[in-house]
Amino acid sequence: MRVVWDGEEVEAREGQTVAGVLTGLGVRSWRTTRGSGRPRGLFCGIGTCFDCLVKVNGVPDVRACQRVVADGDDIRPQSGAELPS
Amino acid sequence: MNRIVVVGAGPAGLAAATAAAALGVEVVLVDAAPKLGGQFFRQDALARGDRFTLPFQVEHVPNATVWAVEPVAGGHRVHLRIGAADDPSRTGRVLETRALVLATGAFDRALPFPGWDLPGVFTAGAAQAMAKGQGVAVGDRVLVGGTGPFLLPVAASLAAAGARVVAVAEANAPVSAWLSDPAGAAAGGRRIPELARYAGLLARHRVPYRRRTAVVEAHGSRQVEAVTLARLDREWAPVPGSERRVEVDAVAVGFGFTPQLELAVAARCRIEGGFVAVDAAQGTSVPGVFAAGELTGIGGAELAASEGAVAGAAAAKRLGAVVEPPLGAMARVRAGRRFAAALAAAFPVRSGWTGWLREDTVVCRCEEVDLRRLRAAVEERDVGGVRPLKLASGAGLGLCQGRVCGRNAAVLAGLGDTAFARRRIASPVRLGELAAAEPEVESADPPWSAAAERGFGQDFG
Numbered sequence: 001m002r003v004v005w006d007g008e009e010v011e012a013r014e015g016q017t018v019a020g021v022l023t024g025l026g027v028r029s030w031r032t033t034r035g036s037g038r039p040r041g042l043f044c045g046i047g048t049c050f051d052c053l054v055k056v057n058g059v060p061d062v063r064a065c066q067r068v069v070a071d072g073d074d075i076r077p078q079s080g081a082e083l084p085s
Numbered sequence: 086m087n088r089i090v091v092v093g094a095g096p097a098g099l100a101a102a103t104a105a106a107a108l109g110v111e112v113v114l115v116d117a118a119p120k121l122g123g124q125f126f127r128q129d130a131l132a133r134g135d136r137f138t139l140p141f142q143v144e145h146v147p148n149a150t151v152w153a154v155e156p157v158a159g160g161h162r163v164h165l166r167i168g169a170a171d172d173p174s175r176t177g178r179v180l181e182t183r184a185l186v187l188a189t190g191a192f193d194r195a196l197p198f199p200g201w202d203l204p205g206v207f208t209a210g211a212a213q214a215m216a217k218g219q220g221v222a223v224g225d226r227v228l229v230g231g232t233g234p235f236l237l238p239v240a241a242s243l244a245a246a247g248a249r250v251v252a253v254a255e256a257n258a259p260v261s262a263w264l265s266d267p268a269g270a271a272a273g274g275r276r277i278p279e280l281a282r283y284a285g286l287l288a289r290h291r292v293p294y295r296r297r298t299a300v301v302e303a304h305g306s307r308q309v310e311a312v313t314l315a316r317l318d319r320e321w322a323p324v325p326g327s328e329r330r331v332e333v334d335a336v337a338v339g340f341g342f343t344p345q346l347e348l349a350v351a352a353r354c355r356i357e358g359g360f361v362a363v364d365a366a367q368g369t370s371v372p373g374v375f376a377a378g379e380l381t382g383i384g385g386a387e388l389a390a391s392e393g394a395v396a397g398a399a400a401a402k403r404l405g406a407v408v409e410p411p412l413g414a415m416a417r418v419r420a421g422r423r424f425a426a427a428l429a430a431a432f433p434v435r436s437g438w439t440g441w442l443r444e445d446t447v448v449c450r451c452e453e454v455d456l457r458r459l460r461a462a463v464e465e466r467d468v469g470g471v472r473p474l475k476l477a478s479g480a481g482l483g484l485c486q487g488r489v490c491g492r493n494a495a496v497l498a499g500l501g502d503t504a505f506a507r508r509r510i511a512s513p514v515r516l517g518e519l520a521a522a523e524p525e526v527e528s529a530d531p532p533w534s535a536a537a538e539r540g541f542g543q544d545f546g
Contacts, residue, residue: 013131014131015129015132016130016131016219017130017218020130024219024221028204028205028308034453035452035453036453038202039203039307039308040202041205042211042223043206043450044192044195044211045207045212045213046124046192047117048192049208049489050483050485051485053484056172059172061171061484062172067170067172068119068130068169070169
């Protein structure tokens with residue numbers, strides 16, 4: 001299957017999480033913090049820390065480590081606190 | 086419908102569901118992951134099928150978040166959101182049950198150090214989940230650090246996923262601690278050969294195992310480029326002059342585990358010393374609520390499965406099944422707890438870690454609260470408890486609700502380290518989901534058995 005990461009189509013496999021796809025691509029950070037705009041990415045990997053938030057199909061605050069990708073998902077980095085688009 | 090609800094499909098939950106089903110009771114097994122096994126038996130998510138099979142009496146509800154547990158007359162109401170993680174399209178389900186088994190497990194404890202908020206610093210559990218579940222290493226040159234036997238399988242998984250593990254830094258000196266309690270260590274059953282196997286694997290990959298050593302700083306601007314590794318004294322203060330810089334692109338750290346207590350707290354189970362208090366039948370202080378696995382004490386998969394088997398039988402008994410006391414599983418629980426105590430004694434978290442922090446080191450990652458702000462809250466606002474500490478400093482108020490920083494912030498503020506688990510909503514739900522029509526409640530069959538209305542009295546006999 002294919003998903004879109006930050007505007008570019010990339011290959012993904014059944015069962016992969018967003019964090020799995022991005023880590024495989026060598027992407028380390030996909031979010032900035034609300035306060036000082038610091039880069040963040042995967043941290044706890046099991047859904048506890050909420051550091052790996054990402055935007056999926058226009059919906060922000062999705063945990064990349066928990067979200068299993070679906071064909072055609074539009075995945076974008078998240079900056080600070082975002083509202084759904 | 087007369088059924089048990091089990092929350093968590095790791096070793097404890099699987100064993101509980103299986104044991105109850107073997108006694109002819111229907112079970113709903115709720116779990117956050119798509120596949121069974123939990124963190125310990127994490128399956129390859131990319132492989133087809135599920136390597137576990139469940140008896141037909143068990144309904145497995147995957148991809149489900151329990152966001153609230155509510156006491157109701159005669160039992161508990163369990164609120165679920167089911168579907169793609171954090172998606173507004175998730176559907177609701179509400180189950181009532183007279184016998185609830187909580188097997189929600191634990192997550193890694195991470196200690197803060199300068200630079201720990203840089204991308205490329207992970208928990209050991211994250212490295213393990215990515216390697217085993219997603220087949221990808223979190224970095225090319227990885228340093229594994231912290232304390233406890235869990236660091237060994239993490240290093241082995243990283244190596245198997247293609248990473249170069251630069252070193253395993255164990256903050257304790259476990260060999261001498263082990264030897265001081267041979268009886269406890271001997272109670273470990275299969276665990277000792279398992280650890281020896283990991284040690285052999287690491288030796289083959291030429292991974293050095295450094296005792297009394299820790300990552301005390303991570304360096305980099307946008308992501309980790311190097312770490313400072315230091316020798317520690319007995320209390321974990323860095324030995325001056327022992328620091329050296331090691332180039333890495335990832336660090337995986339774990340300092341033991343924190344139990345996932347929120348559902349037990351919501352069900353009003355008594356907590357003692359940071360864990361759910363249980364009797365010999367895994368019954369909590371609340372009638373109809375059982376707990377098994379890391380919730381009752383950190384002891385590993387084998388102990389969790391034994392506790393799960395006991396809890397499943399006790400829960401079945403509560404629903405009226407004829408149950409012989411599972412004496413074998415109960416004996417394994419006792420032996421497992423001796424081993425767990427020896428383990429906890431060999432791999433403690435020593436107080437010197439607080440000296441790794443600087444004034445500008447982030448303590449609460451969500452709300453970006455550094456040590457300076459936390460200290461100011463303690464000193465200027467005279468906080469004497471966790472709630473005022475949260476309100477005055479902001480630590481623990483973010484999305485993770487203090488799961489990551491809670492124990493650390495409490496220690497740094499001089500408070501007890503277990504008071505952060507009170508969370509009305511166990512897992513974040515979107516406002517739209519809350520506003521949506523409440524799904525119909527799947528009720529448990531009345532009448533309740535009045536004889537079973539006694540906490541801790543659910544022992545067999």
